[in-house]
Amino acid sequence: MSSEETQPRTSVESSAASQVDYLGLILRHLWLTVGVVLVAMLGTFFYLRTLSPLYRSTTLVDLDTESPNVLGSMSAGLDQPMGGRGARELRMNFESQYRVIGGRAVAEDVANRLSLREDAAFLGLSDVKSPTELRAALAKRDAAAVVMGSITIEPVFESSLVRIHARAASPKLAAQIANTVAEVYIDQRVKRRLDVSESSAAWLRQQYEDLGKQLSASESAVYDFRKERNILSISLGDKQNLTGEALGELSGQLFLAESDARGLRVAAEQHRLVKTDEALLDAAVQGVISSELIEGLKVRLVDLTVERTKLEATYLDGHPQLASVKQQLAEVRSLLLREVRNSIRAVEAQLGQAEQRVSELRARLDQTRSDALAMGQDELTYNTLVSAAAADRELYRMIERRLKEVEIARMLQQNRVAVVERATDNGMAVYPKVAFSMLAAFVIGVLLAFVFAYLVEVLDTSVRSVGELERLIGVTALGFLPNITRGTGVRRSTRAPAKGEDFERDTFVIDFPKSTMAESCRSIRTNLIFMGSEQPLRSMLVTSAGPREGKTTASVSLAAVMAQSGTTVVLIDGDMRKPRLHKVFGVDGSIGLSSLLLGEASLDEVIQATRVPDLYIIPCGRVPENPAELLQSDRFRELIAELTERFGMVVFDSPPVVPVTDAAIIGAAVDGVVLVARSGTTRREMIGRAVDLLRGVNANLLGVVLNAIDVEGRRRGGYYYYYYRHYGEYYGQPDEKARGGDSAA
Numbered sequence: 247m248s249s250e251e252t253q254p255r256t257s258v259e260s261s262a263a264s265q266v267d268y269l270g271l272i273l274r275h276l277w278l279t280v281g282v283v284l285v286a287m288l289g290t291f292f293y294l295r296t297l298s299p300l301y302r303s304t305t306l307v308d309l310d311t312e313s314p315n316v317l318g319s320m321s322a323g324l325d326q327p328m329g330g331r332g333a334r335e336l337r338m339n340f341e342s343q344y345r346v347i348g349g350r351a352v353a354e355d356v357a358n359r360l361s362l363r364e365d366a367a368f369l370g371l372s373d374v375k376s377p378t379e380l381r382a383a384l385a386k387r388d389a390a391a392v393v394m395g396s397i398t399i400e401p402v403f404e405s406s407l408v409r410i411h412a413r414a415a416s417p418k419l420a421a422q423i424a425n426t427v428a429e430v431y432i433d434q435r436v437k438r439r440l441d442v443s444e445s446s447a448a449w450l451r452q453q454y455e456d457l458g459k460q461l462s463a464s465e466s467a468v469y470d471f472r473k474e475r476n477i478l479s480i481s482l483g484d485k486q487n488l489t490g491e492a493l494g495e496l497s498g499q500l501f502l503a504e505s506d507a508r509g510l511r512v513a514a515e516q517h518r519l520v521k522t523d524e525a526l527l528d529a530a531v532q533g534v535i536s537s538e539l540i541e542g543l544k545v546r547l548v549d550l551t552v553e554r555t556k557l558e559a560t561y562l563d564g565h566p567q568l569a570s571v572k573q574q575l576a577e578v579r580s581l582l583l584r585e586v587r588n589s590i591r592a593v594e595a596q597l598g599q600a601e602q603r604v605s606e607l608r609a610r611l612d613q614t615r616s617d618a619l620a621m622g623q624d625e626l627t628y629n630t631l632v633s634a635a636a637a638d639r640e641l642y643r644m645i646e647r648r649l650k651e652v653e654i655a656r657m658l659q660q661n662r663v664a665v666v667e668r669a670t671d672n673g674m675a676v677y678p679k680v681a682f683s684m685l686a687a688f689v690i691g692v693l694l695a696f697v698f699a700y701l702v703e704v705l706d707t708s709v710r711s712v713g714e715l716e717r718l719i720g721v722t723a724l725g726f727l728p729n730i731t732r733g734t735g736v737r738r739s740t741r742a743p744a745k746g747e748d749f750e751r752d753t754f755v756i757d758f759p760k761s762t763m764a765e766s767c768r769s770i771r772t773n774l775i776f777m778g779s780e781q782p783l784r785s786m787l788v789t790s791a792g793p794r795e796g797k798t799t800a801s802v803s804l805a806a807v808m809a810q811s812g813t814t815v816v817l818i819d820g821d822m823r824k825p826r827l828h829k830v831f832g833v834d835g836s837i838g839l840s841s842l843l844l845g846e847a848s849l850d851e852v853i854q855a856t857r858v859p860d861l862y863i864i865p866c867g868r869v870p871e872n873p874a875e876l877l878q879s880d881r882f883r884e885l886i887a888e889l890t891e892r893f894g895m896v897v898f899d900s901p902p903v904v905p906v907t908d909a910a911i912i913g914a915a916v917d918g919v920v921l922v923a924r925s926g927t928t929r930r931e932m933i934g935r936a937v938d939l940l941r942g943v944n945a946n947l948l949g950v951v952l953n954a955i956d957v958e959g960r961r962r963g964g965y966y967y968y969y970y971r972h973y974g975e976y977y978g979q980p981d982e983k984a985r986g987g988d989s990a991a
Contacts, residue, residue, distance in 0.1 A: 279695035286691030300677035303669035310406035318323030353393035464635035502556040508601035563578035722949035785896035791936035796953035809861035813894040822873035872932030913945030
């Protein structure tokens with residue numbers, strides 16, 4: 247049978263079982279739970295009896311009332327309602343006021359007004375009887391801290407309202423504290439606003455005077471600058487415009503002067519190239535040197551030259567008329583040369599004048615440009631001075647306006663905080679909260695009980711469920727055997743004895759074949775059959791890790807249900823140290839297994855029939871001195887082979903595995919081993935040790951059977967066991983159901 251096939255529970259069953267486990271944990275330790283809960287509740291009850299009651303009274307205050315706007319638009323910015331502010335600013339303002347209301351400053355004033363510094367009862371000093379000690383205690387006691395601890399601030403959601411709760415030993419004192427806290431807060435708020443207004447007004451007056459002096463100095467600086475730059479009559483902009491126009495005009499004049507100078511310079515250069523009189527006359531004739539007089543002389547010279555040519559063609563050189571023309575021609579040439587030289591000298595003089603004018607215009611232009619640049623710098627300086635004066639003037643006017651507003655606010659003294667409902671002296675007791683405290687004590691008691699029960703469970707290393715066998719030890723769980731209890735029915739049935747009737751535990755399955763015990767054994771038998779499907783299981787050993795774990799009961803029960811299924815079974819008492827099977831079945835135990843192994847009897851002589859059909863028994867016989875040596879003999883193995891040929895199943899009952907080696911020897915010789923563990927008794931380490939010993943001799947460990955399970959559901963895995971508890975009831979006979987009776991709850 248695979249490990250997957252041995253899983254008995256579905257996911258739904260596991261969930262239900264885990265829920266039952268928590269309840270089962272409490273039920274298994276019910277008295278511990280009840281004791282812890284009772285101690286917690288009684289301790290809380292008696293502690294509450296020692297406490298003095300506290301009463302609570304409440305004052306309702308509005309932190310943002312609507313005041314009449316008597317100043318109209320002049321009140322803008324003085325004391326605006328909080329509703330006109332942003333959500334974040336509004337929230338921060340309210341939070342600040344809550345802390346101020348519950349702060350030390352208000353508590354100090356409340357303690358002084360109500361004379362709480364001398365109130366021993368309020369300060370918790372009622373037990374101090376000595377006047378001297380009381381005075382010393384009152385001096386050390388922080389009354390403000392006590393007041394702060396007695397008040398609670400509760401904002402009303404989505405409003406500007408706030409509840410001021412006060413607790414005290416009497417309703418009257420609680421009401422007085424709540425009302426006084428509101429009054430003190432309002433008075434301190436008004437005083438604080440007065441102080442702020444006074445300090446603000448003083449600061450504004452000082453700033454007003456300082457800014458007046460600063461404004462006067464700024465305006466004087468502007469005037470002095472205008473006076474120094476000679477711009478008192480005209481503006482600096484007009485002066486800059488005039489300077490710009492002068493720059494343009496000078497630039498034009500300089501351009502014309504430079505053009506004239508270039509022309510004169512060219513003419514003068516040409517004149518300087520003419521050296522002889524003939525060259526001068528040629529230059530004059532060619533128009534290089536020209537004037538009105540020179541032009542007239544040039545025409546006269548040409549006319550006389552033409553006339554001379556004509557006369558020379560007609561007359562001889564001495565002719566008077568020719569001579570007269572030649573004389574006139576010489577005079578014109580002389581006069582033309584003189585005029586040319588005079589024109590050259592005039593050009594030189596004009597060139598000098600033109601160059602002088604160009605120099606003068608350039609100097610004037612440079613000066614004007616320099617003045618323009620200086621005027622630009624002056625403009626920056628002037629604008630800076632004017633801006634500073636304007637800023638000082640604006641700040642001066644703003645401070646003047648704000649000073650007037652503050653003075654008006656001081657005269658008006660608006661207060662937006664008001665008491666909506668005053669506290670009354672019929673406050674209810676709020677401490678101690680008896681119902682809540684008792685409920686909390688109950689819950690805490692249950693939790694503590696659960697923790698204690700869990701610790702007990704954790705410290706308990708015994709195995710209590712088949713799930714623990716598989717999960718913690720890693721062995722296959724073949725099934726479980728329920729704890730056998732007395733019946734509850736009026737009559738005996740096939741499922742359980744009658745109420746008060748005695749019964750034998752070892753033969754319970756034989757006596758009550760329809761009991762829950764019998765059904766559990768049949769389930770284990772079925773698992774064993776499936777595990778031997780590949781290799782038939784013909785012989786097996788039933789043992790346990792330690793003594794008194796139910797291995798004999800398990801071996802008898804399993805052998806009985808196998809025989810009831812039609813298989814011939816022989817049950818052998820292999821416990822040759824403390825044999826018990828002969829007593830269980832009431833047979834002769836003088837001869838048995840030891841007799842066979844020692845050769846003192848034959849097989850037929852030791853086999854004895856029982857009252858169960860197909861079930862036979864071989865007792866232990868005489869207890870030998872060396873049981874381990876007998877079990878290791880060849881005769882023992884031959885006996886097993888012979889028995890498996892004659893019987894369908896050979897079942898051995900043996901001593902425990904851990905104390906002695908007999909079980910390990912038998913386990914190595916048979917086809918399989920069934921290990922029995924007792925729920926709540928067998929420790930996990932004992933089972934692990936037994937498993938190691940069996941595997942050490944190569945024994946085929948079929949699995950573990952968990953014995954003495956409480957199927958009432960008070961053990962771990964109760965859901966799974968609860969199912970088997972009612973299995974027998976479901977298949978019980980109608981008459982048996984009517985009569986009642988149950989074997990193993």
